[in-house]
Amino acid sequence: MPTLNRRETDDEFIAACRRGDRAGLAALYQAHKDKVYSIALHFFHGDAALAADITQQVFLKLITGIGQFRGDAVFTTWLYRLVANTCIDASRRRKPEVSVADLHLASTASSPAAEWERKRLTETVQAAVAALPEPFRLAVLLRHFEELSYEEIAAALECSTGTVASRLSRAHRMLAEALAPVRSWFETKE
Amino acid sequence: MENTHISELLAAYAEGELAAPEHALADAHLAVCAECRAGLEDVSIGLRAVAELPLTTAPDAVWNAIGRELDRRADRRRAARWLAAAAALLIVATAVWYVRRTPGERWEVEGIASLHSVGVGDWIETGPMAEAKIKVGSIGTVDMTPHTRLRVITAKPLEHRLSLVSGRIHARITAPPRLFFVDTAAGAAVDLGCEYDLVCDREGNGYLRVMQGWVSYEWQGKESLVPAGASCRTRAGHAPGTPFFDDAPAGFSEALARFDGDGSALPALLATARQRDTLTLWHLLTRVTTEADRLRVFERMVSFAPLPPGVSRDHVLSLDRAALRQWREELAWTW
Numbered sequence: 001m002p003t004l005n006r007r008e009t010d011d012e013f014i015a016a017c018r019r020g021d022r023a024g025l026a027a028l029y030q031a032h033k034d035k036v037y038s039i040a041l042h043f044f045h046g047d048a049a050l051a052a053d054i055t056q057q058v059f060l061k062l063i064t065g066i067g068q069f070r071g072d073a074v075f076t077t078w079l080y081r082l083v084a085n086t087c088i089d090a091s092r093r094r095k096p097e098v099s100v101a102d103l104h105l106a107s108t109a110s111s112p113a114a115e116w117e118r119k120r121l122t123e124t125v126q127a128a129v130a131a132l133p134e135p136f137r138l139a140v141l142l143r144h145f146e147e148l149s150y151e152e153i154a155a156a157l158e159c160s161t162g163t164v165a166s167r168l169s170r171a172h173r174m175l176a177e178a179l180a181p182v183r184s185w186f187e188t189k190e
Numbered sequence: 191m192e193n194t195h196i197s198e199l200l201a202a203y204a205e206g207e208l209a210a211p212e213h214a215l216a217d218a219h220l221a222v223c224a225e226c227r228a229g230l231e232d233v234s235i236g237l238r239a240v241a242e243l244p245l246t247t248a249p250d251a252v253w254n255a256i257g258r259e260l261d262r263r264a265d266r267r268r269a270a271r272w273l274a275a276a277a278a279l280l281i282v283a284t285a286v287w288y289v290r291r292t293p294g295e296r297w298e299v300e301g302i303a304s305l306h307s308v309g310v311g312d313w314i315e316t317g318p319m320a321e322a323k324i325k326v327g328s329i330g331t332v333d334m335t336p337h338t339r340l341r342v343i344t345a346k347p348l349e350h351r352l353s354l355v356s357g358r359i360h361a362r363i364t365a366p367p368r369l370f371f372v373d374t375a376a377g378a379a380v381d382l383g384c385e386y387d388l389v390c391d392r393e394g395n396g397y398l399r400v401m402q403g404w405v406s407y408e409w410q411g412k413e414s415l416v417p418a419g420a421s422c423r424t425r426a427g428h429a430p431g432t433p434f435f436d437d438a439p440a441g442f443s444e445a446l447a448r449f450d451g452d453g454s455a456l457p458a459l460l461a462t463a464r465q466r467d468t469l470t471l472w473h474l475l476t477r478v479t480t481e482a483d484r485l486r487v488f489e490r491m492v493s494f495a496p497l498p499p500g501v502s503r504d505h506v507l508s509l510d511r512a513a514l515r516q517w518r519e520e521l522a523w524t525w
Contacts, residue, residue: 020499022260029253037248048249055252060259065496068503085493089465125242143205144240150207168201172236173229179239186238 010075017066025063032076033059036083039141043087045130046123050090057086080146080156084138091134121182128178136171139164194219196226200233281366295345298325301334308342315339316357326350329365334358343373358389367404376424377409384418393426399436415518417525420469423450432473435466435525442467449474456483465494468521476509495521 010031016024033055040054041047061082069078129137138157142148150168154161176183196216202208203216220227296307299314301322308314308324314334316322322334327350334340338357344350351371352359363370363381370381376394379386384403390396398407399421407414407422407430414422414430423431431450434443442462448455456478463471474487488506497506498520505513 022257025256026253029256033248033252034245037252038243038246041246042243052249052252052255055248056255056259059252059256061496063260064263064498065492067499067501068492068497068506082493089494122242122244125239129240129243140240141243144243145245150202162198165202165207166198168205169198169229169233172201172204172233172240173197175236175239176232179235183235186235 014066014069014075017063025059028062029059032079035145036079038145039080039083039138040087042126042129042141043134043137044091046126054083054086054090057090058082061086074152074155076146076148077152077155080142080148080152081158084142084157087138088134121185124179124182125175128175131178132171132174135159136167136174139167140171140175143168195223196220197229200226200230201237204230204233204237285366295327297327297342297345299323300325310342310345313339313341326361326363326370329369330361330363332362333360335360344371354388354390356390356392358387360387361385374424376426376428377407377430380406380408382406386416390424395425397421397423397431414473417469417522420525423447425450429477432470432477434470438467438470439464442470446470453479456486460486460490463490463494466524468494469525472514472518472521475506475514481507495524 010028013024013027013031017028018024036058037051037055040051044050044054058079062079065082069075129140132140135157139153142153142156148156150161150164153164157164179186196203196219199208199212199216203213206213208216220230296309298307299305299322301320302314302316305314314322314324316334316336316338318336320336322338324332324334326332327345327347329350332352335358338359339355340357340359341353341355342351343353348369349371350369351373353373355375359372361370361372361381362385363383365381365383367382368380372379372388374388374390374394374396375392376390376396379388379398382404384405385401386405387399387401388396389398398405398416400416400418402418404418405416407416407424409428409430412429414433416422416433419437420433420435422433425431428450432446434446438446439462442459442464445455445458445462449459456474459470459474468491471487471491475484475491478484478487484507488503492503497503498516501513501516506517
C-alpha cells in the first residue's frame with residue numbers, strides 16, 4: 001500500500017482546515033506541535049509558559065489564516081514564517097535577553113557521562129543558543145528541529161540563501177566561543 | 191576561492207549544503223588556510239552543541255487552550271452578527287425619532303457678546319483671546335479656539351454642515367452617522383458618531399484627531415477612516431493622510447509622513463508596524479502604487495492578523511471592496 005509523504009498529508013489536513021473542519025487543524029497540530037513548541041522553548045531560553053503561549057498563537061493564526069495559504073509554497077515554510085514572526089513579536093514585548101557575557105558555564109569535563117552533567121550541559125547549550133542574536137537563533141533552531149534546507153529557511157525568514165549560510169556559520173562559531181569551557185566534551189563526541 | 195577566505199560558507203560546507211563545484215573549491219582552500227580550518231572546527235563544535243537540544247513534547251494544555259479560544263471566537267462572531275442587526279435597527283429608529291423632533295434651524299452660540307445664534311450663511315470668528323461654543327441643533331456642540339473662522343453651510347435635520355476656513359474646533363456629536371459634516375479646503379470630516387479635533391490653515395493643511403467613535407475624512411472619492419485614538423494629516427490638493435494611532439512608535443509615524451508625502455519609506459513602515467497598526471496597513475492596501483508593494487503590505491498584515499473566513503488573498507490583492515470591508519471589520523476588534 002503506497003504511503004503519503006509529509007507534504008501530501010499536510011495538503012489533506014490543510015484542505016480539511018479550509019472547510020472549517022477542526023479535525024484538520026488537530027491533525028496539523030499533532031504533526032507539527034512538538035517542533036513548534038521546541039523552537040519557541042529554546043528561542044526563549046527554556047521559558048515553558050511563553051513557549052506554550054507562542055505555540056497556541058501560531059496555531060490560532062494558522063486556522064484563521066489558512067485561506068490565504070496557497071499551494072504553490074511549501075506549507076512548512078509558511079508555518080515557520082508564522083513561528084518566526086510570532087517569536088520575534090513576543091521577544092520585542094519581553095524583557096532584555098541574556099547575553100553571552102551573562103552566561104555562567106559549568107565545566108562538565110570531570111564526568112561527562114553522568115546524567116546530571118548531561119542535563120547541565122544541555123542547559124548550558126540552551127543558554128548559549130538563547131544568547132545568540134534573534135535572526136541567528138531562528139536559523140539555528142529551524143535547521144535543527146525542522147531540518148529545513150537553507151532555501152526553506154531563507155523563505156521562512158524572508159532573506160537570501162547566502163544570508164542564511166552566513167548567519168549559520170557565524171552562529172555556530174559564536175556558540176563554540178560561548179561554550180569554550182566545555183569544548184572538550186564536544187571534541188570527543190562522535 | 192583558493193585565496194579567498196570562506197568563513198561565511200563554513201556551516202554550509204560542514205552540513206553538505208554546497209554544490210559539488212563549490213565544495214571542491216572549499217576543499218582546496220581549506221587545504222592551504224589554517225584560519226578557515228580553525229573556523230571549520232568551531233562550526234563543528236557549534237553543530238554538535240546544537241544537536242544536544244532535545245525535541246520537547248508540547249503540553250496537552252496548549253491544544254485545550256486553542257479549542258477554548260476557537261469556541262470563544264465562534265460565540266463572538268454570532269454575537270457580532272446579532273449586535274450588527276440590532277445596531278442597524280437602532281440607527282433607523284433614532285433617525286426617525288430625530289427627524290420628527292428636530293427644533294428650528296438656528297443654532298445657539300456662547301462666548302461671543304454680539305452673536306447669540308447663527309443660521310445658514312452666517313460667519314463666526316474668534317479673536318486672539320476668545321473662545322466660542324456652538325450648539326449644533328440638538329445633536330452636539332462645536333468648541334472654537336482662538337483665531338478660528340468658520341461658516342454655517344447647511345442647517346437641516348438630516349444635514350448639519352460647517353465650513354472651517356482656519357483654526358481649530360473640537361466637535362462632540364451624539365447623532366446617527368453622516369448627519370454632521372465639516373468642510374475644509376482639503377476635504378470634509380464626516381461624523382460617524384464621535385468626538386474629535388480638527389485643525390487646519392486656509393489651504394487645508396492640518397490634522398484630524400479622534401477621541402471617541404469614528405470619523406471619515408473624505409476628498410474626491412478618497413477616504414480615511416479614523417477611529418478613536420488615531421489621527422490623520424490633511425494636505426491641500428491631496429488625498430487625506432493615512433490614519434495612524436497616536437501611540438505609534440516615532441519611527442512609524444515619521445515613515446508614514448514620508449510615505450504620504452512622496453510614496454517612499456514603505457520598508458520602514460512595514461518594519462516598525464505593530465499589530466494595531468493594521469489600521470494604517472489596511473489603508474495602505476489601496477494607496478500603494480505597485481502590485482509588489484501591495485503584496486508586501488498584505489504579507490505584513492497577515493503576519494499580525496490572518497484573514498477572516500471567506501476572504502482570500504486574491505480578494506484582497508484585487509482590492510475587492512466587500513472583502514476589504516470584511517477584513518477591516520474583523521481587524522477593528524484589535525484597534
